[in-house]
Amino acid sequence: MIEELRNKAKELLESGELDVVIGYADGSDSARTTPIFVRNPEDVEKLVVDGRCVNSLPLFLNKRHEYPRKGWKKTGIVGKGCDIRAITQLIAENQLRRDEVYIFGFPCDGVVSHPNNWDGSLNDGNIASKCSDCDVKIPTDADFYPGGTLPDADRSGPYQITAPQVLNLMEMEHSDRFAFWRDSFDRCFKCYACREVCPHCSCNICITDRTQPNWLDQAAHKKGVFAWHMTRAMHLVGRCTGCGECTRACPVDIQVDAFNQHMKDVIQGSFDYKSGYSEEEKPPLITFKVDDREDFIR
Amino acid sequence: MKTATINKSDIDKCIDLLSQADYRVIAPRMQPRLDGPDAIDVQVFQEIQPGEEHAIGNDLATTGIKEFLFVKHEPLFAFEQRGKKVEITPVSHDFPKTVMIGVRPCDAASVRSLDNVFSASNVGYNDELFTKRLEQTSFITYSCTDPDASCFCTSVGLAPDSDRGSDLHMTEIDGDRIHIEVKTETGEVLAQLLEPLFQGEGDAAARKKAGEEVFAKISRIRDSNPIRAWLDDTANFDDEMWQRLGEKCLGCGACTFECPTCHCFDIVDENRGGKGYRVKFWDGCQFDHFTLHASGHNPRDWQYKRYRNRFTCKFKIYQEKFEAQGCVGCGRCIRGCPVNLDITEYMAEVAQKATAPNAVTSD
Amino acid sequence: MSKKIERHDFEPRIIGFVCKWCTYSGADLAGTSRMDYSPNVRMVRLPCSGRIDQQFLIKAFEQGVDGVIVSGCHPGDCHYNEGNYYARRRNLAFRQLLEFNGIDLRRMEFSWISAAEAIKWTQVIDEFTNRVRELGPHDEYGDMLDPYAERLLKVEGSA
Numbered sequence: 001m002i003e004e005l006r007n008k009a010k011e012l013l014e015s016g017e018l019d020v021v022i023g024y025a026d027g028s029d030s031a032r033t034t035p036i037f038v039r040n041p042e043d044v045e046k047l048v049v050d051g052r053c054v055n056s057l058p059l060f061l062n063k064r065h066e067y068p069r070k071g072w073k074k075t076g077i078v079g080k081g082c083d084i085r086a087i088t089q090l091i092a093e094n095q096l097r098r099d100e101v102y103i104f105g106f107p108c109d110g111v112v113s114h115p116n117n118w119d120g121s122l123n124d125g126n127i128a129s130k131c132s133d134c135d136v137k138i139p140t141d142a143d144f145y146p147g148g149t150l151p152d153a154d155r156s157g158p159y160q161i162t163a164p165q166v167l168n169l170m171e172m173e174h175s176d177r178f179a180f181w182r183d184s185f186d187r188c189f190k191c192y193a194c195r196e197v198c199p200h201c202s203c204n205i206c207i208t209d210r211t212q213p214n215w216l217d218q219a220a221h222k223k224g225v226f227a228w229h230m231t232r233a234m235h236l237v238g239r240c241t242g243c244g245e246c247t248r249a250c251p252v253d254i255q256v257d258a259f260n261q262h263m264k265d266v267i268q269g270s271f272d273y274k275s276g277y278s279e280e281e282k283p284p285l286i287t288f289k290v291d292d293r294e295d296f297i298r
Numbered sequence: 299m300k301t302a303t304i305n306k307s308d309i310d311k312c313i314d315l316l317s318q319a320d321y322r323v324i325a326p327r328m329q330p331r332l333d334g335p336d337a338i339d340v341q342v343f344q345e346i347q348p349g350e351e352h353a354i355g356n357d358l359a360t361t362g363i364k365e366f367l368f369v370k371h372e373p374l375f376a377f378e379q380r381g382k383k384v385e386i387t388p389v390s391h392d393f394p395k396t397v398m399i400g401v402r403p404c405d406a407a408s409v410r411s412l413d414n415v416f417s418a419s420n421v422g423y424n425d426e427l428f429t430k431r432l433e434q435t436s437f438i439t440y441s442c443t444d445p446d447a448s449c450f451c452t453s454v455g456l457a458p459d460s461d462r463g464s465d466l467h468m469t470e471i472d473g474d475r476i477h478i479e480v481k482t483e484t485g486e487v488l489a490q491l492l493e494p495l496f497q498g499e500g501d502a503a504a505r506k507k508a509g510e511e512v513f514a515k516i517s518r519i520r521d522s523n524p525i526r527a528w529l530d531d532t533a534n535f536d537d538e539m540w541q542r543l544g545e546k547c548l549g550c551g552a553c554t555f556e557c558p559t560c561h562c563f564d565i566v567d568e569n570r571g572g573k574g575y576r577v578k579f580w581d582g583c584q585f586d587h588f589t590l591h592a593s594g595h596n597p598r599d600w601q602y603k604r605y606r607n608r609f610t611c612k613f614k615i616y617q618e619k620f621e622a623q624g625c626v627g628c629g630r631c632i633r634g635c636p637v638n639l640d641i642t643e644y645m646a647e648v649a650q651k652a653t654a655p656n657a658v659t660s661d
Numbered sequence: 662m663s664k665k666i667e668r669h670d671f672e673p674r675i676i677g678f679v680c681k682w683c684t685y686s687g688a689d690l691a692g693t694s695r696m697d698y699s700p701n702v703r704m705v706r707l708p709c710s711g712r713i714d715q716q717f718l719i720k721a722f723e724q725g726v727d728g729v730i731v732s733g734c735h736p737g738d739c740h741y742n743e744g745n746y747y748a749r750r751r752n753l754a755f756r757q758l759l760e761f762n763g764i765d766l767r768r769m770e771f772s773w774i775s776a777a778e779a780i781k782w783t784q785v786i787d788e789f790t791n792r793v794r795e796l797g798p799h800d801e802y803g804d805m806l807d808p809y810a811e812r813l814l815k816v817e818g819s820a
Contacts, residue, residue, distance in 0.1 A: 027638040029447035034638035035546045055637060065548065065601075113336040129335045164333035169761065178763025178801050187329075187342060187361070189370050189555050189580060196550035197636045207716070209587050215716055217568050219371035219579035221808035223723055230762060234715045237754045244336075249636035251552040252360055253340040255332055259761060266757040271750070285754070288746035290736065296756060297749070298772035298785060373809040389812040570724065575809055 001146040005104055006044040008144050009076060013041040018102055021076035022057050023047040031118035035060070049078065051122030054111045055197075056243045058086040061096055062202035075101050080108040081136025085241045085276030086199040088141060092279050093239070095202055105142025105150065110134070114248065130244045133160040140277060159242065159264050159274055166258045182222065187252040190220045190228060194246035194256045200239045207231060233259035238267050238284040241276035300480040300489060301500025306355075306470065308495045312438075313399065314348040319491050321397040321436075324366055325352040326359040343398070354400030354440060355470065358449070358628060362405045362558045363398050367431050368412055371579035374565070379572030389575070393430040397488065399438040404451050404628035406439045406463035408558030411622040415561050420620055427578070436484045439464035442512055448629030450518040450642055456627055458516060459509035466492075471504035479505075518629070520645040522613070524652035529614040535606075539647050544602030546637045547584070553631035553639075554582035554608070559616070559624055562588075583607055609644050666697055673727035673793040675702045675786075678717060679774075680710045680745070683734035686776035691783050698783035699790040702730065709733065711744025715755045718769075725806040728768045728793035730785070735773040745773070767792055768799065 012018040025036035025046040033052045038044055057077055059065060079087060084103055090096040110131030112118045117126035135155045142150050161167055169177055192208070195201045208216045208228060216231060217224035240260040247257045267273055270293055271284040304312070316323050322345060329340040341359040343366070346352055353359070376387040413432060418424035442449075442458035451458055461467040465485035469477045477500045480489045528534055554560045564581035568574050581588065584605070589598045598604045616624030625641070632640050679685045685706050691698065707713060710733025721729050731752060739745040752771050760766050770789045774782050 028632050028640040028642070031447075032638050034640075037545050059548070060546075114338045116338055127335070132335075162334070163336070168333070172763075174760065174763045174765050175801060176763070177761070181762060187340075189365075191551040191555045191582070192585070193548075193550040193552040193634075193636055196548035205587075209585075214566075214568075215720070218564065218566060219568065219577045219808075221371050222805040223808055224371075226762075226805065227719060227723060230719050230758065231716065233758055234719075234755060237758070245636070247336070249550070249552065251556050251630075251634040252342070253329075253338060255336075259758065262761045263754065263758060266754060270753055285747070285750055288743065288750055290746070292746065292749055293753060294736070294749055296753065296771060298770065373812060376809070376813055388814045389809055390814055391812075 001106060002049050004146045006047055010041045010044045012076060018074050018076040019072040022060055023078035024053040031115040049106055051112050052118060054248060056083050056086055056199050056245045058083050058199040059197055062090060062199060063204055064202045076104060077101055078104045081139040082243045084139040084141055085136060086243060088279055089241050089276040103142045104144045105139040106146055108137050129162040159268055161261045161265055163255060163258055163261055166261050184254055185225045188225045188254055191251060193249040193251060197245040197249040200236060233263060236260055237263045239275055240264055302478045302496040303475050303498050303500055304495045305497060306474045306476050309354055311495055312492055313346060315491050316397050317348045320395060322394045324396060324398045325354055325400045328353045358402055363401055364558050368428055368561055371577060373575040373577050376575050393434045395434050397436045401437050401439045402442055403439060403456060403458060403460040404626040405558050406437050407456055407623060407626045409463045411559040412561055414620040414622040436465045436488055437463060438466045441469040443470055445516050447517060448632040449516055450629060451627030452516045453520040453522050454625050454627040458512045469505050469508050471501055471508050477501055477505040518642055520642050521649040522645060525613045525648050528648050528652040529610050540606040541602045543644055544605040547601045547605045547639050548637060549584045549586050549601045549604060551582035551584050552634045554584055555580060556630040556634045558626055558628060669794060671794060673701055673790060675728040676721045676726045677702045677704045677730040678713045679704055679706060680733040681706050681708055682740040683776050684732040684774045687774045687778050687782045691779035694779055696779060696783050698786050701790045702786055709741050709744035710748040713748060722802050723806055727799045728789060730770045730789060732772045732774050735775055767796055
């Protein structure tokens with residue numbers, strides 16, 4: 001499978017159809033992979049695809065990380081099912097055009113939950129929880145797929161919340177929940193890694209960086225940390241595709257995507273919308289139905 | 299130099315004795331593990347009370363000791379505007395007597411780098427918020443036994459059993475014992491406190507053996523000698539390497555905040571109407587607005603330029619300006635980077651370019 | 662239509678984000694009709710409930726308010742045709758976010774109040790104020806609002 005992918009990439013680079021292919025290569029040690037920008041057809045041999053490929057590469061396609069894209073006409077990108085959903089969502093939000101990317105899909109068995117847990121292969125003991133209920137193991141869309149055509153799959157099921165503490169949290173009293181978040185966010189020092197790895201965080205100037213007026217305090221006291229995480233969660237409502245990269249990227253290992261998982265569940269329940277499955281369907285917060293639920297409004 | 303041996307199982311008692319002597323004790327501790335298959339063990343340095351569980355001797359903690367000397371955020375003063383006048387109210391700063399135990403050699407070595415940045419002797423301004431804290435802090439260091447694939451302290455002139463920056467140095471030796479070395483006068487004071495636990499003289503031979511064993515375990519080795527000269531040559535500022543290796547950098551700041559020697563900060567007035575605080579907090583050179591001028595011009599506008607700055611700062615500017623080590627080889631930037639950007643990859647490329655037949659260096 | 666407004670030991674601070682075409686006019690009508698209602702609410706007038714960015718609500722809690730009201734035109738009556746439909750969706754999501762975060766939802770109120778519904782405005786405010794008064798000051802968020810309060814030093818001879 002990887003040979004087929006490499007050959008196709010080489011072919012398209014040589015013909016000039018693609019300026020670059022963004023994929024995965026071996027990383028700093030045997031448990032990690034790293035994103036690679038292949039421009040030279042010979043370098044396709046560095047591309048790998050396996051259970052260590054945790055990165056979500058579509059983040060390089062969004063405006064915030066524009067520099068690598070400067071001057072590219074068409075980009076090839078290797079995507080797992082969840083990454084391709086992120087690409088579809090970017091297209092649905094008009095951040096990207098479909099003809100600007102060439103998607104290399106492949107059947108994904110899942111990725112490792114954390115490089116520390118990698119023991120040479122992917123197994124039940126180290127697979128990420130987001131992969132357990134995944135319905136895009138065969139991706140929704142791809143320009144290249146090993147073996148030729150992209151098989152169909154049933155994707156009508158709902159998103160599942162995979163982090164157990166998200167489920168447990170709703171059982172708690174609200175003051176206990178608040179105390180839980182206060183403790184969890186104790187370690188946060190506002191490095192914004194969660195923002196930078198998100199494929200959907202694409203604002204040229206993030207609201208936290210705005211100083212006139214200063215919406216969110218930049219210092220890492222409780223007020224600043226809470227404000228940031230609430231804002232991030234709110235700005236991703238209806239858009240988050242659940243790749244879990246934010247939690248993986250956090251250098252102090254806080255489960256920051258718990259908010260996002262909960263909101264995905266809410267959006268699905270209230271508006272029957274799952275992000276990343278359709279290029280045409282508009283995200284829920286920019287549309288409305290006249291008979292939307294309003295039982296909470298006096 | 300005085301030495302002693304204690305049992306490894308007596309570390310808890312060390313913490314008790316230190317705490318009873320009115321020290322604030324800071325040690326690595328495991329954090330409560332989240333539920334679910336994605337949970338991993340997180341270890342951070344935290345204040346510890348007698349009876350609480352420590353994680354001394356485990357892997358390198360995710361966060362280091364930097365945040366206790368150079369705090370993440372603190373107020374400088376409070377202000378309130380009343381009519382045409384601004385009233386300033388001072389805020390309290392406490393500098394408790396502190397001992398840090400279980401500090402790895404890389405973190406201990408970084409303290410000198412931070413001190414040179416914040417103290418009058420070197421840069422001409424004495425930042426009391428740092429220097430007063432440091433004056434009150436003692437370091438009980440702990441040699442490493444199991445470096446992982448990302449550790450590279452030996453490539454920057456350190457060693458996993460180094461005692462640089464240490465007041466009292468502990469090394470695990472055979473028989474579940476710990477060999478203690480008293481390195482400074484402060485260490486003497488600590489040794490006196492811990493004396494009830496001493497089992498006898500230290501075992502220098504076992505200590506040497508342990509040191510050699512761990513030194514051999516470091517697998518990530520790079521030649522850092524040619525780097526400074528290569529960076530000194532301004533012709534290399536525009537080398538193609540910077541763009542090629544730095545393309546994938548996201549500009550997140552995870553590396554700068556985890557790094558034991560990174561010390562950039564920002565001072566901002568946080569206010570509501572006319573009332574607020576002037577706050578000093580961590581900042582990172584990897585953020586896209588770090589060098590944004592008021593005019594709108596940004597000399598480091600693209601990410602690879604920012605990483606170039608980081609590398610240059612660590613391997614050239616620290617030595618020039620601060621006469622200290624810029625990088626201690628702890629490997630946190632490699633482990634913590636979301637895209638696995640590897641500073642040792644830069645080191646290897648530079649070393650290769652610097653030693654190539656027609657290399658351009660400034661000596 | 663005068664009723665005695667009782668003052669209590671704890672008077673909650675409530676902020677209301679209202680749309681100018683309907684709710685603000687409704688509140689105005691309550692005023693010109695000399696209706697009495699709890700004086701605890703401070704209003705922020707916006708052109709439309711759809712203009713309300715959830716940032717405002719987060720900041721309101723950060724500032725230490727005890728309760729927040731968001732109010733606009735009835736669905737179908739929005740001056741800008743659709744603003745309140747978007748507001749409805751956003752607020753539905755935001756409420757869930759607040760609840761997940763552990764903020765008591767009884768401290769938030771959403772309502773549709775038209776320019777003619779002055780009586781409804783007074784009822785909503787009175788009931789909400791009583792509810793928040795019973796809940797007490799918003800301490801959980803409140804103690805985050807001034808991160809360094811306990812570090813202030815008294816200066817000799819200061820005002």
